[in-house]
Amino acid sequence: MIRNYRVVIAKPGLDGHDRGAKVIARALRDSGFEVIYTGLHQTPDQVVEAVLQEDADALGLSLLSGAHMTIVPKILNGLAASGLDDVVVMVGGIIPESDIPQLTEIGVAQVFTPGATLQGVASWLEGALDAREESSVASRR
Numbered sequence: 001m002i003r004n005y006r007v008v009i010a011k012p013g014l015d016g017h018d019r020g021a022k023v024i025a026r027a028l029r030d031s032g033f034e035v036i037y038t039g040l041h042q043t044p045d046q047v048v049e050a051v052l053q054e055d056a057d058a059l060g061l062s063l064l065s066g067a068h069m070t071i072v073p074k075i076l077n078g079l080a081a082s083g084l085d086d087v088v089v090m091v092g093g094i095i096p097e098s099d100i101p102q103l104t105e106i107g108v109a110q111v112f113t114p115g116a117t118l119q120g121v122a123s124w125l126e127g128a129l130d131a132r133e134e135s136s137v138a139s140r141r
Contacts, residue, residue: 001032001126002133005057010038010047012061012071021062024092027118028060028125044071048078051087057129063093069102076107088128092116 009025011018018040029035036054038047051059059079061072072091079087091103092112100111109128112121 002130004032004034005125005129006034006036006054007058007060007125008036008038008047008050008054008056009060009062010042010050011040012042012044012047012075013063013065013067014041015063015065015067016040017064018062020064020092021060023118024060024062024121028122031119031122031126033122033125044074044078047075048082048084051079051084052082056087057132058088058090058125060125061089061091061093063091063095066094068093068095069099072103072108073106080107086132088125088132090121090125092121 007028009021011021021037025035025037036050038050063071068091076089079085088109089107090110090112091108095111095113103111110124
């Protein structure tokens with residue numbers, strides 16, 4: 001890991017099941033990330049505000065309610081409107097395979113479905129953020 005990255009883990013929408021989000025938050029923390037967990041029932045605007053206030057490098061969204069095709073675009077639009085379109089966004093939860101291409105097309109960097117390993121999520125995020133960091137450094141030269 002090039003540096004300690006800040007990651008916001010959020011539970012947008014009305015879904016009240018947060019065990020998975022808490023497990024991911026702990027796994028990322030144990031892998032060296034600085035993790036901020038927003039808690040349950042966050043609106044898209046609250047999620048964007050948390051990313052802004054925490055100066056996060058990445059955002060992890062946990063969605064089990066089936067509302068991902070409504071909520072995720074609102075969050076991505078809010079990030080872009082706030083000048084935060086360089087934040088790496090990953091989504092995890094019950095996401096149908098048929099929705100994954102649409103989510104990546106609108107800007108989600110990775111979608112993790114049930115069965116993804118904790119180490120796999122942490123390794124992927126570290127690689128994605130290191131690549132972004134290296135690209136940023138190279139572009140400043």
